[in-house]
Amino acid sequence: DTEVTQTPKHLVMGMTNKKSLKCEQHMGHRAMYWYKQKAKKPPELMFVYSYEKLSINESVPSRFSPECPNSSLLNLHLHALQPEDSALYLCASSQELDEQYFGPGTRLTVT
Amino acid sequence: TQLLEQSPQFLSIQEGENLTVYCNSSSVFSSLQWYRQEPGEGPVLLVTVVTGGEVKKLKRLTFQFGDARKDSSLHITAAQPGDTGLYLCAAYTGGFKTIFGAGTRLFVKA
Numbered sequence: 407d408t409e410v411t412q413t414p415k416h417l418v419m420g421m422t423n424k425k426s427l428k429c430e431q432h433m434g435h436r437a438m439y440w441y442k443q444k445a446k447k448p449p450e451l452m453f454v455y456s457y458e459k460l461s462i463n464e465s466v467p468s469r470f471s472p473e474c475p476n477s478s479l480l481n482l483h484l485h486a487l488q489p490e491d492s493a494l495y496l497c498a499s500s501q502e503l504d505e506q507y508f509g510p511g512t513r514l515t516v517t
Numbered sequence: 518t519q520l521l522e523q524s525p526q527f528l529s530i531q532e533g534e535n536l537t538v539y540c541n542s543s544s545v546f547s548s549l550q551w552y553r554q555e556p557g558e559g560p561v562l563l564v565t566v567v568t569g570g571e572v573k574k575l576k577r578l579t580f581q582f583g584d585a586r587k588d589s590s591l592h593i594t595a596a597q598p599g600d601t602g603l604y605l606c607a608a609y610t611g612g613f614k615t616i617f618g619a620g621t622r623l624f625v626k627a
Contacts, residue, residue, distance in 0.1 A: 410559075437613060448605055448617035449560070461613050496559050504548045504609035508559030 409433075412497050412509035420517055421487060427512045429480040429497030437461075437503060438480040440472060441496040443511070449496055455480060487516045519544045519610050523618035531626050533595050538621045540606030541588040547609070549589045551580055554603040554620075596625045 410431045419425050431438065437456045441449035454462035455474040463472075469491075471483040480497055492515045498506040522541045530536055540549065548567045552560035564573050566582035566589060573580045577600075579592040593600055606618040 412559075439613075446620075446622070448620055451614060454613040456613060494557070498559075503613060504615070505550060505562055505565055506607075506615065507562060508552075511557070511559045513557065 410497055410499055410507050410509035412495075412512050414512060415510065416513045416515075418515045418517060419484065419487065421489070423487075424483070424485045426484065427482040427495055427497075427514075429482075429509055430478055431499040431507070432478055433499060433501070433507065434477070435499035435501045435507070436477075437500045438474065439496075439498040439500075439506065440480070440482050441498065441508075443494040443496055449508075453482075484514075487514075489516050492516045519608070519616055521606055521608060521616055521618035523604075523606055523621050525621060526619065527622045527624075529624045529626065530596055532597055534625075536593050536596060536623070538591045538593075538604055538623075539588070540590070540618050542608070543587065544608075545586050547586070549582060549586075550607045550615075551589070551591055552605045552607060554605060555601075560603075560605055593623075596623075598625045598627045601625050 413428045439454050440452040443449045451464050452466045453472040458474045469486050473481040494511045496511045497509040500506045524539045550565050551563045554560040564580045569584045569586045571582045577594045581590045604621045607615050609615050
């Protein structure tokens with residue numbers, strides 16, 4: 407099973423809301439990632455967890471808060487977002503660090 | 518700064534035509550990946566090339582890694598509408614980081 411699942415598929419939230427994005431993988435991969443992708447651009451790395459520990463934070467604003475409750479789950483907590491944060495948010499996992507398996511993404515719209 | 522440059526940026530062709538997409542860099546990589554992404558979906562890993570000069574085939578798609586491991590190409594034979602999508606090349610640069618090319622957007626008309 408090479409599937410990474412993400413929920414929800416679509417999310418619309420106001421600038422004062424708090425919401426969470428969820429990601430799950432059952433491949434036993436050691437690393438999990440959050441990416442942000444704007445239209446017609448490649449994915450942009452936000453966070454990396456390795457063995458459930460935060461390994462990389464690419465200077466992401468604190469209104470984005472990642473969490474890795476266990477080796478299969480990855481959350482991204484959202485609070486006080488701005489309209490420019492609207493994008494496709496992708497989760498990925500990998501065992502071999504050069505090959506990543508992406509989920510279908512969450513299309514986020516901030517109003 | 519390590520960069521991957523893809524060309525062309527956009528390609529619109531008729532069904533049945535052949536095409537080649539290029540991914541170039543001045544850096545040497547231990548491996549290079551190709552992904553395809555359909556609108557509103559996540560990228561799907563197509564292939565990893567590791568050895569300089571390596572050629573891999575996936576049905577009508579042929580991937581080649583340059584001898585110096587700085588560049589790669591993707592050739593599609595007899596393109597079909599189902600091949601439409603964004604093709605991304607990527608390379609692992611260490612420290613859990615992967616760089617992506619800007620992508621080639623392919624549209625195959627029926």
